[in-house]
Each structure stands twice: as C-alpha cells, then as structure tokens.
C-alpha cells in the first residue's frame with residue numbers, strides 16, 4: 309500500500325533503523341521509544357490488525373512472533389536458558405488501544421521494569 313508508512317519503510321522509501329529482517333518480516337526501532345528497547349516487528353505484507361492477519365495468513369503471524377522473540381534475544385532481553393530479564397509484546401488494535409499506524413505491528417518492549425498492569 310503506497311500510502312502506508314510501514315509499507316514505505318519496508319521498501320526503503322522512508323528510512324528505518326532496521327534491527328532484524330527475514331523474507332517476510334521486518335523489525336526497526338520505534339521513533340518515540342517507551343523503554344530502553346522499543347522495536348516494532350511487522351509482516352512485510354500489509355494487514356491492518358493482528359486479527360485480520362491471523363485470518364488471512366496464520367503462518368505469517370507465527371513468523372512475526374518468532375521474529376519478535378529473535379529481536380528480544382538479540383537485545384539481551386531473554387537468553388537461550390530462560391526468559392530473563394524479560395520483555396513485553398504489545399499489539400494495539402483500534403482507537404481504544406491507541407493504534408495509530410494501521411499496518412499490524414508488535415511492539416517489543418524491554419530493558420526496564422515494565423510494571424503490570426499497564427497505565
């Protein structure tokens with residue numbers, strides 16, 4: 309989609325601080341980080357929400373989650389031995405959750421005590 313910010317980042321038309329990439333996924337640092345690690349992981353194909361993605365291509369949703377975990381490993385948020393110190397995945401969906409970019413993305417957040425519940 310030519311008018312989608314994240315599609316334009318995948319094509320390189322808009323620059324991104326890329327931290328991980330596979331054939332079908334793309335991960336880059338958030339421009340307004342909410343934690344020491346704040347990376348967005350997306351499918352290269354355009355799908356608006358996680359629900360629409362899992363309906364259209366469940367395998368691709370799995371690839372996006374696997375890429376998010378790989379980013380967490382790369383950022384030192386988990387190890388091969390266990391889930392320490394840990395990280396959070398967030399998929400905001402719709403206006404009540406504050407979704408502002410309508411290309412599905414997982415926020416990978418970590419590097420501080422994230423607390424629960426979120427504000």
Ligand code: 5GP
Nearest residue numbers: 324336337338339340400406407408409410
């Ligand atoms: P949402 O609120 O839709 O869940 O998250 C969208 C995220 O995209 C926000 O955290 C916002 O900071 C990030 N974002 C918006 N525009 C850009 C941009 O041009 N570059 C990058 N790297 N992140 C962006």
Ligand code: ZN
Nearest residue numbers: 312315354411
């Ligand atoms: Zn898109």
